[in-house]
Amino acid sequence: MPPVAIPDLTELREQIRARNGKRPKGPELPLVEDFPGPGGLTLRRYGHGEPRPVLVFVHGGAWVLGDLDTHDRTCRRIAAACGVEVLAVDYRLAPEHPCPTGIEDVAAVLRWARPWAVAGDSAGGYLATLACLRLRDAGESVPAAQILLCPNTDLTLSQPSVEEKGNGYGLDADFLAWAVEQWAPDYEQRLDPMLSPIRIPDLRGLPRTVLVTAEHDALRDEGEAYAKRMTEAGISVTYRCEPGLVHGFIQGMDLTSSEAAAAHERVFVDIRALVDETP
Numbered sequence: 001m002p003p004v005a006i007p008d009l010t011e012l013r014e015q016i017r018a019r020n021g022k023r024p025k026g027p028e029l030p031l032v033e034d035f036p037g038p039g040g041l042t043l044r045r046y047g048h049g050e051p052r053p054v055l056v057f058v059h060g061g062a063w064v065l066g067d068l069d070t071h072d073r074t075c076r077r078i079a080a081a082c083g084v085e086v087l088a089v090d091y092r093l094a095p096e097h098p099c100p101t102g103i104e105d106v107a108a109v110l111r112w113a114r115p116w117a118v119a120g121d122s123a124g125g126y127l128a129t130l131a132c133l134r135l136r137d138a139g140e141s142v143p144a145a146q147i148l149l150c151p152n153t154d155l156t157l158s159q160p161s162v163e164e165k166g167n168g169y170g171l172d173a174d175f176l177a178w179a180v181e182q183w184a185p186d187y188e189q190r191l192d193p194m195l196s197p198i199r200i201p202d203l204r205g206l207p208r209t210v211l212v213t214a215e216h217d218a219l220r221d222e223g224e225a226y227a228k229r230m231t232e233a234g235i236s237v238t239y240r241c242e243p244g245l246v247h248g249f250i251q252g253m254d255l256t257s258s259e260a261a262a263a264h265e266r267v268f269v270d271i272r273a274l275v276d277e278t279p
Contacts, residue, residue: 007178009064009095016065023252026076034068037089038108044068046079046086053116053275055084056143058106058131060122060150060248062179063094071121074250078119081268084275087113091127095182099189106131110143116278117145117207117271121250122219123183125151129197129206129226136205145274148211149250149267151223153198155180155190159221166218171247173218198226203233208277210238210270212263217247238270 031047055078059071068090079086091105106127110118120128125148132142157176166173184190193199209230213223220241227239242249242263250267253260 007175013065016061016070017067020070020072023073024255026073027080029076029079032076038112039105041092041105041109042068042090043109044072044075044088044090046075046088048079048083048085052083052085053278054113055082055086055117055119055147055271056106056109056113056115056128057086057088058091058118058120058124058128059088060120060124060251061093062175063099063102063123063183064179065093066124071251073252074121077264078268078271081265082271082275084116084271087115095185098182099184099195102127102183103130103134107134110135111140114141115143117147117274118143119147119149119271120151121149122248123152123179125149126153126197129153130195132206133197133200133203142205143207144278146207146209147267147271147274148209148223148226150212150214150217150219150247151197151226152219153196153226154222155184155192155196156199159219159225161221162218164218165216165220169216169218169246171218176218198222198229203230203235206230206233206235208236208274210267210274212239212267212270213241214245214247214249215241215243216245219247240266242266 030049034044037043059066075086075088089109091102118128135142162173211227213220227237231237249260254264
């Protein structure tokens with residue numbers, strides 16, 4: 001893959017924070033608090049003042065962007081709509097902390113919190129499912145469910161939708177290539193099957209899964225292929241591609257798009273169904 005233009009990461013992070021600050025705040029909840037988690041990671045709890053199933057949420061942002069505040073509204077909405085306690089993870093970002101740091105951070109939180117489920121969007125979905133695989137390979141317990149929204153699953157970026165939808169739909173192929181380089185600076189890492197969920201030989205033992213992609217997303221095909229591979233491995237998978245939507249639709253697009261708002265509701269229904277079906 002040829003080198004791509006290097007964005008000003010400091011400026012990009014500031015732009016994301018500014019954009020987030022303009023969004024309406026999510027629903028009020030009885031309890032929202034930050035506290036230190038394993039290894040000094042900051043966690044944010046969205047609670048109801050009584051015991052509820054715990055869902056660990058891993059934010060997206062191409063491994064280099066995002067924090068607890070960028071996804072605060074999303075976490076609030078999941079907690080309120082699905083009746084779960086959400087525990088958001090402020091994992092360490094690349095390029096300051098390249099792979100596998102983020103995977104290790106999320107795995108540490110899953111090991112510490114022992115949640116009912118783990119969820120993530122985009123790179124957060126990638127980290128969530130690789131953390132589950134890391135726990136599985138160590139012989140440790142994994143959550144009962146995982147919810148993956150427009151996840152990265154292939155560091156080689158070789159799926160057809162990267163070229164088909166990688167220009168003009170918000171998530172461009174050149175930015176993806178740059179982000180992968182920040183996460184996995186060694187080219188050989190990008191070819192390592194154990195760092196691309198779609199290419200891991202054995203996916204048995206993963207949790208029950210909801211995986212949602214979007215029609216106009218460069219990551220669409222790798223998400224669909226990952227859902228298919230998990231199904232072939234015997235994992236119970238609910239898969240859906242949302243028509244007409246783009247990458248990151250879970251992040252505030254309900255405010256401007258009735259189609260995105262309806263897609264959000266379908267995700268909430270999926271999560272509630274997982275809660276009801278889990279012993």
